Amino acid sequence: MNRAPSAQTPHRIALLFNANKVYDREIITGIGHYLRSTRVAWDLFLEEDFRCRLAGIERFAGDGIIADFDDPAVADALRGSPLPVVAVGSSFEDPSHYPSDVPYIATDNEKLVSLAWTHLIGAGLQNFAMYSLPAAQENRWAQQRELAFEKLLRAEGLDAQIHRGLPTSAPVWNQSIEQLTEWLRALPKPVGVIAVTDGRARHVLQACLTAGIPVPEQVAIIGIDNDPLTRTLTRIPLSSVIQGTEEMGRTAAHLLHQMLRGARFPGQRILVPPVGINVLESTRHEPLSSPHVMRARHFIRQYACQGIKTEQVADYVGVSRSSLEEHFRRELQCTVHQEILRHKLDAAKALLASRDASSAEVAIRCGFTSLQYMYAVFKRELGCTPREYQEQVAPSSAN
The missing domain is CATH 3.40.50.2300 (Response regulator)
Incomplete structure (x- = not known):
């Protein structure tokens, strides 16, 4: 038996x-x-x-x-x-x-930092900096990332611009952001900033938004951790190194x-070693000569999905609509409206790929005046309906 x-x-x-x-x-x-x-x-x-x-x-x-x-x-x-x-x-x-x-x-801290740095070089940047954490026993890993950063830049004959800032706490929060903003303003531009965590990357982004420093035209930001929570807390999606x-x-x-x-x-x-990089808006750096276009795109990235119009962008930049349109035609070969629409479309595609919302919810969250209008934009720009797009990307988004 x-x-x-x-x-x-x-x-x-x-x-x-x-x-x-x-x-x-x-x-x-x-x-x-x-x-x-x-x-x-x-x-x-x-x-x-x-x-x-x-x-x-x-x-x-x-x-x-x-x-x-x-x-x-x-x-x-x-x-x-x-x-x-x-x-x-x-x-x-x-x-x-x-x-x-x-x-x-x-x-592997050296490979984490090297991957971030190589990505910033690939984005066309020549100035680099790191936002770290205060020296402490519990932050030894951050100091190791500083050493890796210094080693990379020393091999290229460059000085390592490192700002450790203050510990993250409520009593010193305002002082911390003020110091960070001053440091960012003093950096040579455009600059790529590697933050030792996504949390520190979010602080850099917040300081840039508050100070009106265009991201990523003037400051491209990449964090480490690929933290989904951080992505939900930022207006401009943050690129990040994915650890193993x-x-x-x-x-x-x-x-x-x-x-x-x-x-x-x-x-x-x-x-x-790290797995790779989740490349998002914060490092999609494009060299631009017009400060008006840089400032406009900075505003559009934050508020495109809130239904902004060309006139509001021109008001933010401080120039006439016709002048701003001329700058856009020269620099980007498109209108301000087309740039706003591109950001709304990108946001809609990301939401549809994640399958976290219905088409009607996506239309509302991405600033389209109606579901019918979003359908028309998808058909014109992508040759398919939102549902068809979702079906096309379903296999890749499931992996």
Whole structure:
């Protein structure tokens, strides 16, 4: 008589991450993907409020730990742990900064920064700067990105313009934006700014919008993380480097799986490169000679979907409608209205591809006066209806 196999006793694994950060969330996602693609059975300990709780971690009656070692408190708490530990965190230029007793999965900071810098060069920029974070133990990863940036520019004989700014907090918020705005105004233009995170990239964009600095004509901005939350909070979509965080999570889970079977990898380091770049409006830099066109496009990018007219754009720029139209014809070979319509159409295409809204909702959100008008624009410009466009892009958007 055949017996059914007994259920596998799950290992108790602690995940010490701050899931308020997109970086940590995606590593956790990668761990989940590994568990779903294998027959590994783990009982995961992750605080319900998604914040790393270290009190009593040394008494955790579990079988293994995967932890974010970018937090110095986590690394200190797990030093000498009797349980198998896999560390995840930043790469370091100095090898002595890595822990020697545990395997370490690192995001490759040099490649992150190099990819962003190469993208800005490809956009035709010759001046570069970085917006970082204040020096602190918990920000060591940001300082490593500074070192990578300095190394790249030094090889080209350029000076590295780096602004660390102030910590993000309510009491110093106004002062922080004022300092950032002054720094941006003083930079040689046009300039490409690499922000060490998407959050810092959003601060740069906000300062530019407040100061009336055209993005991306005068300041092209690229962040790191590809955080969807950041994209929902900005009028001008931000380009961003996509880290290999899910691969880091899968790799960390695979190593811990092997360690639970008796394998040991003390001091092993695995660097994971970025996946690529999500290229959006903030780095679509086009060299323009007319400051009027730059200022107009800056306004159009922010408000095209709010139903603005050519007269409102001319008022913002401070010139007559006929004068602005002449500048547009010379620089862009189109009218102001056509430029507004192009932005509305691009926004509609993005919404339809995401399948987050009906055609009627897309028409309203993108500033078309009616659904019929949006249909007419799609037929004239793309040769298809909005629904047909959605069906065309459905396979690629699903990947």
